[in-house]
Amino acid sequence: MREALHTNAFRLKAADEAIAAGVTSALAQASDCHRTTIYRWKKRRDEIASATSSSTVLKSGRRGPKVRFPDLEQRLLDWVEDMRRNKVRAVTTGCLLVMSIKLEPRFLDTRTEAAAVKYLRRFRLRNRLSIHRITHKGRRKRSEVQVVADEFGHSMRYKLETGSVLAGYDKYEHLYNMNQTSIYVDMNPKTTITFRGDRDVDVVQGMSENSFHAMQKNAYCDERVMLESIKEVWTPSVSFCRVLLLDSLKVHKMNTVRAHLEDAMTDVEFVPAGATMLAQPMDVAVMAGFNRECRELAGMGTDFRCDNS
Structure with a gap:
């Protein structure tokens, strides 16, 4: 099963802040999660509060399906970091799909290509990756x-x-x-997958x-x-x-x-x-x-x- 990234006490605090001030990007960034996660915690606030006294995490059956290839995600994330280091190469969803198959040959055994693309989208959300338009530093404004x-x-x-x-x-x-x-x-390509917060999304031009x-x-x-x-x-x-x-x-x-x-x-x-x-x-x-x-x-x-x- 996936390891719990946050304790119930942490979730409860974030849910209370969301109820008081609303769900914001700043709150999601401070909680190290996506805004949709804050919305889920806010909706399940009572359940989290009741479980806080007896457990640090919610029941295991509510934390999502079993991960078939637990090592794949970390290896794929390491590859993205290596490709985007010094803003050298562009990374697309097609690149992620090819590398997933290379790192884990059984990746497409029990899922269609469309399902694999949806998995890669969730992978981006979990690891704070987003699609940005490539921008180059020009010599003139x-x-x-x-x-x-x-x-x-x-x-x-x-x-x-x-x-x-x-x-x-x-x-x-x-x-x-x-x-x-x-x-x-x-x-x-015109766009690349990179980490959120990058200001200059550049790639090497040439061969x-x-x-x-x-x-x-x-x-x-x-x-x-x-x-x-x-x-x-x-x-x-x-x-x-x-x-x-x-x-x-x-x-x-x-x-x-x-x-x-x-x-x-x-x-x-x-x-x-x-x-x-x-x-x-x-x-x-x-x-x-x-x-x-x-x-x-x-x-x-x-x-x-x-x-x-």
């Missing part, structure tokens, strides 16, 4: 980036309103955006030294690929003057690339570096979904190819 994005937006609106040969809303039909994106099957796995040998954009894309994809579709938004990449600013775009009646504007998320929120959102679909297809072993366009 969001307010500073927002100023750059606003200035870029004002300059683009001025350019379209005063420099366009078209009038009305027709001018916006000639404003385009081109983007290249890398697709990594093993990209970090092992001299290690790179690609779905295609030439899944990149250099001068040759960019010129080929302009010649075969962009130029045939141009029938009138256009404005093209490009990221501030070295390959985009090459003189040869600019010259080919000018020959295709295209004026180029560059999105300020570091402000893509704010200056092009819809573009970033669309590419995120596209990357996710490609990773899922690759994970299922689907054979597919992406054109350079």
Whole structure:
């Protein structure tokens, strides 16, 4: 059976405080338990009070089911602590499930995967683990980036309103955006399981030294690929003057690339570096979904190819 974490006297004191001042996060933290536990103690206050004089714990039959693998939880918690030490690696529910099976091969013998996920949720609650969104320490504050994005937006609106040969809303039909994106099957998730109270929830960005796995040998954009894309994809579709938004990449600013775009009646504007998320929120959102679909297809072993366009 699980060892009792709190005595009846301790439970009774916490229940009385909950009745007097209500169930709060501060009370739960001081009692070293979850708020739902305080609610249960408050509801069973009379039963706890009657058992305090004769026993330090409640009756064993009311403390939950027997733990089938008592050593698994501590080993799993040690693994989470090791992974989150120095905020090095992200931990997901899928990671916990895989490690549970590795640490205890019989973990899924008598339970379904859905039941195992529910067990892992209770494991997180018992050990003060929660799911947090991964945050990175940027070199610039969001307010500073927002100023750059606003200035870029004002300059683009001025350019379209005063420099366009078209009038009305027709001018916006000639404003385009081109983007290249890398697709990594093993990209970090958006969230990670970590201990409550962590302020900076970061993970290492990068890969092992001299290690790179690609779905295609030439899944990149250099001068040759960019010129080929302009010649075969962009130029045939141009029938009138256009404005093209490009990221501030070295390959985009090459003189040869600019010259080919000018020959295709295209004026180029560059999105300020570091402000893509704010200056092009819809573009970033669309590419995120596209990357996710490609990773899922690759994970299922689907054979597919992406054109350079």
